[in-house]
Amino acid sequence: MTDCATCIVRNRAICASLNPEELAILGQLGRRQRVKAGHTLLWEGDDAPVVANVLEGVLKLVVGASDGREQIVGIVFPSDFIGRPFGKESPYSVTAMTDAEVCIFNRNSFDEFASSHPDLQQKLLRRTLDELDRARHWMMLLGRKSAAEKVASFLLEMSERLSGQGCDGGVRGAFELPFGRQQIADILGLTIETTSRQLTKMRADGVLDLPSRREIVITDRAAMETIAG
């Protein structure tokens, strides 16, 4: 579709509303940081003095219960925003699922900068509205869909979001998940066993291939969509 140069710019979406001068100022406020897979950036319930922009990698937003149950409430991709502007404490943990690189800002500095840059704030508003729509759509999945429907819906959404990534516009049916079975289960509100069984069944039914642990190939997209309900 488009060439990669354009694509990279598009990915740095939050900054895209700024002119070079403003970008420079914002650049001064932030600092790049690498996060190793598995490392937690923000803890649920803690004061979160930072916000950040994801440059590379994938992170998860997790809400936990006292007894260890976990629900992943959001997945964060490059160009997405992390943290809670204008907020006190983080309502969830943010953990890297792959090695990642983020651009971190002191929250107060960022809030101030945002307050004086309406364009940036509008961009943030749009982004937040999109996230809210996505979250609500996910609520339907969690509350009302069966295990098979959940898994199918999940794979279809991942195929969308992950294929956008590489700006190859390539084969949408084949992709590599940045996480394992347990994480899929935590996203879908299922157990790891049920998740595994559903995938196995889909392979048996010829709807997908599982070349390796993390690779998914959707071989019959129409069928997958039917299953997703």
Place this chain on the structure above:
Amino acid sequence: MTDCATCIVRNRAICASLNPEELAILGQLGRRQRVKAGHTLLWEGDDAPVVANVLEGVLKLVVGASDGREQIVGIVFPSDFIGRPFGKESPYSVTAMTDAEVCIFNRNSFDEFASSHPDLQQKLLRRTLDELDRARHWMMLLGRKSAAEKVASFLLEMSERLSGQGCDGGVRGAFELPFGRQQIADILGLTIETTSRQLTKMRADGVLDLPSRREIVITDRAAMETIAG
């Protein structure tokens, strides 16, 4: 706590960031409209040419599946905002659960007005961020909690949100739900029977009273919080 005059002002939160002059302009853009209980303001998937501010009553945001299953993904109270600024189509239906009154704006006019009023836009951003946090918290409930935990969590949250309403600051343990059992079930991702059974059990356990169909009295808040997990 505070007297009602203060309270009413506080409730009109979105407009609160504007000066009288701006308020007048915004007032010109909007028009008041009454909505009867059960009437749907916006349909899922339809173009939504309006946004609105709730003045009175309670509305629900609903996502439906092709086979009739429904999940309520949000409940809207007075001073809350409805619709999708900067969006095309509504990702969910908006239906009045009680007789309601809203202040409706043409979306384009509102977007334009918002774009030139950063304070309003920031208010909207904060509101949206809060909604997002609430939605994500709800995802944990839908994905990981048992029926008993769901019902208890729900009652506790309703006791919070409904008691704020009347600005009486009154008895937080007693309140009247603006909806019936089926709706509670649609909020919690349960069936009406399971919901009913959980309530009956809680009454038997002395955690709450059910004076009438829609009245709830939490008699043992601590126990309720324990059940909520």
Place this chain on the structure above:
DNA sequence: CGCTGCTTTGATTCGTATCAATAGCAGTGG
């Protein structure tokens, strides 16, 4: 009084969780 719609209660089924064991793979050191 007898509708009508909502809620409660009961009996049974079904889907997913749970418990338990095995299998596959990746890394390590002999």
Place this chain on the structure above:
DNA sequence: CCACTGCTATTGATACGAATCAAAGCAGCG
């Protein structure tokens, strides 16, 4: 190169919680 270890995933047997199916109770209302 292969045995050993640890981790993740798969598969199987069983239990349990919530859905479903069915019927009865209860309010509001003409």
